[in-house]
Amino acid sequence: MAAEIPLHSVKDVLTGRSVAPGDQVQVRGWVRTRRDSKAGLSFVQVHDGSCFDALQVVAPGELENYASTVQSLTAGCSVICEGQVAASEGKGQSVELQADRIVAVGMVEDPDTYPVPAKRHTFEYLREQAHLRVRTNTFSAIARVRHCLAQAVHRYYHEQGFYWVHTPIVTASDCEGAGEMFRVSTLDVANLPRDEAGEIDFSKDFFGRESFLTVSGQLNVESYCLALSKVYTFGPTFRAENSNTSRHLAEFWMIEPEIAFADLHDDADLAEDFLKYIFRALLEELPDDMEFFRARIDKTCVERLEAFVESSFERMEYSEAVSLLEQAVEKGTKFEFPVSWGVDLQSEHERWLTEHHVGRPIVVMNYPKDIKAFYMRLNDDERTVAAMDVLAPGIGEIIGGAQREERLDVLDRRIDEMDLDRDAYWWYRDLRKYGTVPHAGFGLGFERTIAYATGMGNVRDVIPFPRTPRSAAF
RNA sequence: UCCCCUGUAGCUCAAUUGGUAGAGCGAGCGGCUGUUAACCGCUAGGUUCCUGGUUCGAGUCCAGGCGGGGGAGCCA
Numbered sequence: 001m002a003a004e005i006p007l008h009s010v011k012d013v014l015t016g017r018s019v020a021p022g023d024q025v026q027v028r029g030w031v032r033t034r035r036d037s038k039a040g041l042s043f044v045q046v047h048d049g050s051c052f053d054a055l056q057v058v059a060p061g062e063l064e065n066y067a068s069t070v071q072s073l074t075a076g077c078s079v080i081c082e083g084q085v086a087a088s089e090g091k092g093q094s095v096e097l098q099a100d101r102i103v104a105v106g107m108v109e110d111p112d113t114y115p116v117p118a119k120r121h122t123f124e125y126l127r128e129q130a131h132l133r134v135r136t137n138t139f140s141a142i143a144r145v146r147h148c149l150a151q152a153v154h155r156y157y158h159e160q161g162f163y164w165v166h167t168p169i170v171t172a173s174d175c176e177g178a179g180e181m182f183r184v185s186t187l188d189v190a191n192l193p194r195d196e197a198g199e200i201d202f203s204k205d206f207f208g209r210e211s212f213l214t215v216s217g218q219l220n221v222e223s224y225c226l227a228l229s230k231v232y233t234f235g236p237t238f239r240a241e242n243s244n245t246s247r248h249l250a251e252f253w254m255i256e257p258e259i260a261f262a263d264l265h266d267d268a269d270l271a272e273d274f275l276k277y278i279f280r281a282l283l284e285e286l287p288d289d290m291e292f293f294r295a296r297i298d299k300t301c302v303e304r305l306e307a308f309v310e311s312s313f314e315r316m317e318y319s320e321a322v323s324l325l326e327q328a329v330e331k332g333t334k335f336e337f338p339v340s341w342g343v344d345l346q347s348e349h350e351r352w353l354t355e356h357h358v359g360r361p362i363v364v365m366n367y368p369k370d371i372k373a374f375y376m377r378l379n380d381d382e383r384t385v386a387a388m389d390v391l392a393p394g395i396g397e398i399i400g401g402a403q404r405e406e407r408l409d410v411l412d413r414r415i416d417e418m419d420l421d422r423d424a425y426w427w428y429r430d431l432r433k434y435g436t437v438p439h440a441g442f443g444l445g446f447e448r449t450i451a452y453a454t455g456m457g458n459v460r461d462v463i464p465f466p467r468t469p470r471s472a473a474f
Numbered sequence: 475u476c477c478c479c480u481g482u483a484g485c486u487c488a489a490u491u492g493g494u495a496g497a498g499c500g501a502g503c504g505g506c507u508g509u510u511a512a513c514c515g516c517u518a519g520g521u522u523c524c525u526g527g528u529u530c531g532a533g534u535c536c537a538g539g540c541g542g543g544g545g546a547g548c549c550a
Contacts, residue, residue: 035509043509056510074501090508112501112519113484118511119500121485124542179549216550241548242475254550336546347546400550445550458543459550470541 005082011050013085013095023085027055027097028105030135031077033118034070042070044102046081049140052288056088056096057081069104074111075118076135079104123461130465130474138297141289142462145282146450152281153234153255153446156274162230162257167217169236172207173424180240181212182250213238217256218441219375219428222404225258225439226431232257234446242469246458247395247448251467258441264377264386264403267440268315268363271390271399275361275449276309282453283309290454298455304393305453307360314362316353318345318384321364324357325349344371347396354391361392374414375428376402377438388442395452401442408432 005026012019019025029048036042040061047054057079059070073079083099090096108114115129116136126133133139154164170184186206187193193201202210217233224231237254257274259266283290283305294302316324325339337346345353345364354362366384369376376385390399405411411432415422422429447459460466465474 033510035507035512037507037509038505039508041508045510058508088508090510092510110501114501115484117484117500119485120511125485128542237550239549243548244475244543245545245547245549246543248549252550395550397550443550448550 009050010046010048010053010055013055013097014051014053014093016095019085021085021087021095024082025085025097026080026082027057028080029055029078031073031075031079032135033075034073036071042066042073044070044073044079044081044099046079046097047135047140049143052137052141052144052286052292053093056090056093057083057099057102058086058096059099059102063099063102065102065104070102072107073104074108074114076108076114076116076132077104078106123458127460127466128473134464137292139461141286141292142450142454142456143464144286144289145293145454146462148282148285149278149446149450149453150234152278153274155281156277157230157232157257160230162232163224163228165217165221165224165228165231165233167214167220167233167235169214170207170211171214172209172211179215180242181215182238182240184211184213215239216254216443218258218443221256221258221441222428222439223431225260225441226435226437229260230257244469246460247445247451249447249459249463249466249468250472252459252463253446255444255446256441258439260437260439262403262440263438264365264388264440267401267403267442268313268365268388271363271388271401271442271444272313275390275444278449279305279453280309293454293456301453301455311360313390314358314360316362316364318364318367321345321349321353325352328352328357342368342370350389350391350396351393354396355393359393361390361398364389364391369414372402374418374420375404375411377405378410378414386440390442392448392452394455395448398448398452399442399444401440403438403440406432406436406438408436 005024008019008025008027010027010029013025013027027046027048029046032045032047032054034042034044042059044057044059045054046057059066063070080103081097081099082101083097085095086098088094088096116132121136126136126139134143157164187204193204195201205211214237216237217235221231221233233256235253236251238251240250241248257270259270290302319341322339322341329335329339333352335348337348339349365388366379367387369378369383369385372385372387376387378385386403388401389397392398405414408429411429412422415425447462450456450462451459454462456462460468
């Protein structure tokens, strides 16, 4: 693999950014298809992940390994190609590579059983081939979108003066209260230590107490917020809920900003500005990939995002949402579940609001206190808390957030009302004793965001190796 | 966890009232062509998810299990 010939990505060659027709270049990648022409040449589509399109490599019959190797190339083979960049004689691409050397680095040992040949596959099948599905158009595009959005998240917060805080993955307290948790233990499950009462003795466990994988970085990040003012987390989150839906994963990534000296309206403003920023970045940076999603996955995804970044979120009080739904019922809309003030909105209600009533994302604010978490700030009406959900068409709840209860006496009252243990929250309560301030934040599900942006219908297809109940292959 | 649907060739699916397995795509070979969802021909490819039951006979009917999908709940 001598290096006299400069290596370039497929993207370099196709965009002409650092390569011009006539240049000698080397390109490395994987074969998507090969088409032979008995005029004595073959066309090999080579992709390397650098962009959506593959590079057409023209292999003349004069290559010394033409018959022995080039004509045996099939989908999935890895190759190194050297040659001259040239304007294409055919339709479908502006430039191509006129190869004078093609090295097969790794052949596909049995093309008949290669799991992802160049043909249509269902997403369900490709989930079982998660190690190879990224070689397809769809999944390589998803990988690039995921990267683009992740980079945009960090760039946005960095530019806005936020600090990225690495909250712990392992949590040794059970006070997070956001759902079922995965236990982390080094105890021998076949021989558990017991105390005198016969209970499992977790003091013998690795951390000297029960420990779990985090279900949210929020409580921890609040402590950093009350010193650094603007912070966020972006990392993996784990929920052991037995949820079997297209929008739940047992392991997913969540972005949780937290801002000090801020109320619920500041929180909603941040959510809106933030989402617009990352979607604008996606539209600008990956037009080819987004065009693919528009053409093959969801015809409306691009116009939806374009409208999203130009319009403002609909904002609505919970009470207003309930009366709208009640009016809809009076006018004949059928819901499976009844609506009345005090009950949580069902999926069908959220869908009606965001898809049917306003047709774009909507922020619902100030929910009844009895259906929300203890740390959400009690409003002056004493019956609602400063909570918000951002609902998106097709996905449902994409953001859940709140202004936090900063008053220790009210927080303690709420902890007691919900039958929780004040001592377990001692350090969280400390934050209210020592220089407390109004503050707020939210959690954005990263996979739901990607699904919304691309029109992909299942979050299992926008994370490389999905973990769901009864499924942790790969 | 609950409700509904589903499991046949590498993949996507057919198979009449229960009667002994078929197509397209993919793959291999050949033909044709600066090709590009290529096209034409030929060939290979099956423990019909598993276990048990009914029957002369089960891909088909019944029971249980396992896997997959959609919806609900929980939530992001």
